[in-house]
Amino acid sequence: MRIHLSSVFVDDQDKALRFYTDVLGFVKKTEVPLGKDRWLTVVSPQDPEGTQLLLEPDGHPAVKPYKTALVEDGIPATSFAVDDVQAEFRRLSGLGVRFTQDPVEMGPVITAVLDDTCGNLIQIAQQI
16 A cells, blocks of 8 residues: 555645645646646656645635644644755745745754645655
8 A cells, every 4th residue: 555645725726736836846747627626736756656746625614724723833734755955945945935944853854844825834854
């Protein structure tokens, strides 16, 4: 068994697609119209057949309070592996990404937390 798909709830699929591709560097994998929304996934360009991230609309009534509570408590919705947190922090900061946690060493990992502009905090993590 392996993880095939994970999702992050977003408040605007177009804005999310731009952020996750143009800023974070993922590539669009699937886009299937589903009424007013889409089945919209991105993948790592380093693993185009790997785990997909679904940019899922946050229209369900339970989602917005959940997302708000996570953000208020500083809890990331998901975590992405990077080779060098410090380098990604500098690169993304240079692109105007807002971080809620600068890089911090936490035992066997270095992490930083960013705002994805779509209602989520996202952690980047490097194994050390």
